[in-house]
Amino acid sequence: MSVKKLCFTKPLGDVEVFIERKSVKRIRLKVFPDGVVKLSAPLGVPDKYLNDFLKSKTAWIEKSLNYFKATAADELETEIRSGTTTRILGRQIRIMVGEANIHKIKQEGDYVYIQSPATGDNKALQKQFGRWWRKQSKAYFLAAIDRLYPIIAKHGIDKPALQVRRMKTIWGSCSRRHGKINLNYYLYKAPPPCVDYVVLHELAHFLHPKHDQDFYGFLTVHMPDWKERKRILDHEVVRGLGY
Incomplete structure (x- = not known):
């Protein structure tokens, strides 16, 4: 696997693209939420073609990286609290957390209501939300x-x-x-x-x-x-x- 650096405007700066040649039929470019950029290419594709391909995709890579950076907290549900949002079946859903003596989650329209006796314990809320998400999905x-x-x-x-x-x-x-x-x-x-x-x-x-x-x-x-x-x-x- 080789590495190529692309230069972007601030705050991204230099971004490394990990290039892997393997037995695939077409070039595949992926941008991951953690900022990793990977390109898979067929074994016989010349370096110049790959360089030109990456240049043609720089705007898309930059847009994707900035988007992940801007939305990472909400999309990964790293913190469960009132006002944060997530997506369910393509819709933006707002999370509301309330104090209660029971553990209960329900979705109504564009809101998910979480009831818990441990509203200050983010780890416990994440587990509760994760169990509900897995059941619903x-x-x-x-x-x-x-x-x-x-x-x-x-x-x-x-x-x-x-x-x-x-x-x-x-x-x-x-x-x-x-x-x-x-x-x-x-x-x-x-x-x-x-x-x-x-x-x-x-x-x-x-x-x-x-x-x-x-x-x-x-x-x-x-x-x-x-x-x-x-x-x-x-x-x-x-x-x-x-x-």
Whole structure:
């Protein structure tokens, strides 16, 4: 893996781009919420082409880095308190914390109300919020699987089980051997059409294991606008996870 420095205006300054050459069909550029920038390229692509490619993407890289810096606290839920915001299914949601003798969370419209006897304990609030988020996201993902599963059911594929996991670099994965789909804990932030895209993407792998022409043809038949949904995930959803 090599490293190339790009020069940006303040406050970013010099930014390192980690370049990895491997057996992939196309160049993939990722900007992560922690400020890491990675580029994967096919083995035979010349250095000059990669340099020109990065120059053409400098504005997008700078915009992404500044966006993550400006929104990091709210999007990562590093502090749970009244007035902070998060995203649920593409909508900006405000968090309200109130003192109570019970632990309870409910969502009403654009607000999530957290009741807790430990309103001053951020670690306890994070755990409470995390348990609620996992329960809500899993219920939503299961419903999405139920809606889209008939697309592959007619091919004799059993309905896969679901696991929700915190993942740093992908929106989802699947295990054909174990009949299971893994979806990213943070995917619940994405708009519903994007969630459906990831679910269908993983379901499609039970028929077409590789990212080949048959796989993308299957996606296009059943979700003609999948490329736009993927673009939103890669460039607009704050997690910035590559998929």
